[in-house]
Amino acid sequence: MMGATSNPRKPSKISRMKRRLRSRGSLIPIAVMAAIFVALAVPMYKLYSKVHEDETQMVDSEEADLLPLYRDLYTHEEWPGVESDYSEPNQVQHTVHYLWCGQKVFGFNDYLGVLSILRVLQPLKLVFHYTHLPLLDDLWYNTWFWELKQSVPNLVLKQLTTSHACGSVDMLKTALGLLSVNGGFFVGEGVVLAKSIDHLKLLPFWFAFNDPKRDATSGVVFVNRGFNEHTLLDYVQVIMVNAPHCLSQDDYNRLENSEEEENHSLCVSLAESVYPRDIRSSDDPFAELARWLFYGRRDPIFTVHSGQVDLVPRISHYTWMSSDDPEGAKEFTFAHYISVLSALHVAGMDHVYVHGDVVPRGPWWDELGMQNVTFVSVEHPDAVFQQPVEVPSHASDVIRYNVLYKYGGVYQDTDVVWVNQVPDWLLGYPTVACPEWPSYGEWPDTLNLGVIIARRHSPFLRHVMSTYRYFRDTDWNFNAVLLPYRTYEWFPDTLYLDVFLQAICSHGVCHPAWNEIDTTTTTTDSDIDNDNDQSESAPPFSLAEVRAVHFRKPKTPASLSSPEAVKAGSDMFADIGRFVLEQSGRTDLLE
Template sequence: MNNFPFPSETVHRREAPVPEEEVMQIEGWDDKLMGQLHKITGQEERPHFHLHHLYAETTNWEQMARVPSHGIPRIMHYVWCEQKSSFTFNHFLSVLSVIRTMVPDSIYLYYETGNYPTLDEKMYNTWLEELRYNFPWLITEPQNNTKICSGSIPNEYFVMSKLRKHGGAFMDFSIAMVEFDESLMPFDFIFEQGPQSYGIIGSKPNFPFEVQTYDQLKRRSENGKVFQCPDAQPRLEGVKNYICLRLVDPLFPEILLKESAENVPFYRYMRKLFYGNEGLPEVKTHLNEVVPNNGHYVWFGGGKMDYIFYLSALSVLYIVKADVIYVHGDKPPSGMYWERLQKEEGDRVRWVYRQYPHGIYQSYVGRVEHAADVARHDIMLKYGGINMDADVIFTRPLDRRLFHYDTVVTLDNYWYPMRPFPNTFNLGVVMNKPHSKFWQLYQFSERYYYEDDYTWNSNRVPYKIWERNPSLLRIEPELQVICCYLKCYPTWVETRMEAYQLSKNIEAWKDRAMSFHWTWPSPSELDNEQSLRSNNSLFAGIGQNVLKAAGKW
């Protein structure tokens, strides 16, 4: 997938104009709210992704919940005091810890009218929407003309009024609950004394109206509990022995999934919350190869096959040694290189008619890049195999072990981050078996298709699916290396700076990569055969090796 605009001389390679009359015939197309649904409770419906085993199937997460006979009810309250901020993964983990441990009858989220948690521009932080659609007892309550916050902390009188009415507990979003039934529920009131404010405040309902402050609530009964939550440092031992933890550092699913986090106690507990198991999720492998040994390109609009596409196809046939290459599109490629490929390779290269997809899930698809993406969903879902962009050249055979996985992908390069996404995928090269679960979820996610967002559908959505379902695919950094502006950034290192340093000396590690993917621009050495043969650069050497493998040098 090209991540930069195509220059004018190459636009014809992929773009197919859509007749205006066809656009007008597509009912329900809204170019400003593409893929969005109706408004609910005054909030626009936002993209959300199914969370595996969030509530109904995990009520016995640790043990059977005890039926309460006295003490603090199973009700949790949150107050949103952050201004124009997103509901992050840390916020989500706080609420999820309550769902897992308290097994609440209700969770209330109070916010001042007009200050509902915002959705970041890249639409990474959809965690609140996912809670809304996966937990049945979340109640979001706007507060009109009511002071619910005193600066960045909940207003004391507001908290007391809600506790008097409902009972339960108020909890700060920086807190993750570890235990409730034995440690907190039996008491008349509970207080977590944090460094600056209370992290948890709870009580039974219906206490007298004259009890207006926290101190008055404390003095009202001797059956209370005051405690503290330790900071959740990664090496904190005995996590399950605490009542709660204070989340002091930003968290992302990928942090929990690193191999270095496998035996870290705090991360093990967070994985238990989010994924249901303390250990690292295992990516399923099969005894036999399940990925078909066939290559697929998507090519809409016809036009001349350029030289890098020609080299790409040869590398699939002679370096990957695919059985067949299928070129899917509404018109076949043309030009001398396409004719040469068909003449020399015969039935090993086949054009397959594929109608240009003008829509998906009732949303209009206009951009040819998006059309290629949604077509690729269906092609890979049906047939499986190896899919690559036309500007990918393979440099060594694929590791046959990769053919035993349901799906294999790579991360996008680190040099152009899409914050707050910690990472994204680049599906310029992808391998999968037919009907893999990842591709099923990926295609289904196109319910939230956005025509005007270049990287949402192709790069960011598949990453979000992986965050929630890490056992569905293998991330193989050596499968492809992305090159932007002729700088190549491997993703087998963990930081931008490491990738930048490696980009300065590609020769030192080039043999580790299975393919190179030039998203923009293509190297001039690969413009035509004369340039390739007359050049001795590293990129020219990649192309020359393809010709040698094909017996054309």
């Protein structure tokens, strides 16, 4: 009976596979071997997808390649047990194959996945296999793939010529075929490596997946040298039936040091969107991991207070350029007068400097003659990084950054009115700014730099000015609103976000920055210009809660257009005007 069922001179496929695994020190459990029996009951398939070298390595948008996005991805604090130990050469193949499938945006989640390859596995070669190169969203938030292109010297792009569906079993076979000769690692989308694989180096084969039945390529596979194509295909059904799972973010956060953690926490599944703001200061274990991947440091990141109350001088800066007015110097209005008075007598600035290429004109400018106000002549900035600056708002931006960087102080737009004093403690941070109110496409947040507090030689301002290496003179938002926020994502410890710094007002309604932005709808500057800004949805707030109000449209509320309007007005803006005149001792203008 025994001889009838087993032939010692011709072992079965199961026996041969057991022998191979046993001889290589495999730790694959008996349950997996049982699954292998199921796997061998199905037909074997050949891999037939061809891979060819992408010689041009061009992205969908050539213009995006012009963005200066290089980051140092190789300097990080050591984390034993997470980053692999390569203190001496070994026989493990140090090539990682990453698979990108479909026509879509390469988001921050995907970026974390590739960063985990770089920091945990430290490959000698990272091959980015793609069916289509990543797309770029309309407002250019998701430029993470372009960062990789500029920052990873051993990144190789290869296009897959296959008709297989993304996440299909056939696509998994294609991925495994990449490892059939030399071995190495395969990493799919939606996976972050969370532990060193040092203890797996002696195994012939190891894998973990998120949910292979839903996406057969969202996982990690390690193959040692010597596995041929047919042997790898034997494992396809094993993966489909009995693959160890990567942990969810919640499960990873709940893990404590245990045998279970050692065996099953080598990878984390990213099912929900993650942004740099989510990992910056959180003390969750996953935030620590993501922070180490993105910033190279494990501890929560905060903007450190200097301990001084005079790090930033109490001086105020405005810009005033003739290019704003085709007739030359634009008129200095009553609303501008109120703004300057508020800087001196409400915010508590010692002196106001107006930087421009022409002296303001008008009776209200003349009224400031007895105040601590000085006009500083500056030339129009002709260029930034050898790129012409023609749009007036961009000229103002270039001047404000340079002035603040040189002198320090508080900058505010001419359509900003202070309603509370700038507290001493706020002047102890290197730079202070406020989130923008409207939402912009894929951007999780943006900054409104219509009010900035900064010390001399502010690191944040230096970083912002460096983003002007790529300059869009026809798109004010990109350089003035979007890229400063990207700078904050890159260097979060250089900027303190004060959500009470300003409320942004449009069409008579002011939007405090501490309210959560409704990301289901997008309100941009063009919407504001077209009276389409969802103003009626802004929640009520008290002026005692904010330091300044910033008028987006109209630039001058009707009730702040003249002393008569302030006196007769009954809305919040008239109240602000009367308050500023009272604080500055100019209530005589209301008589």
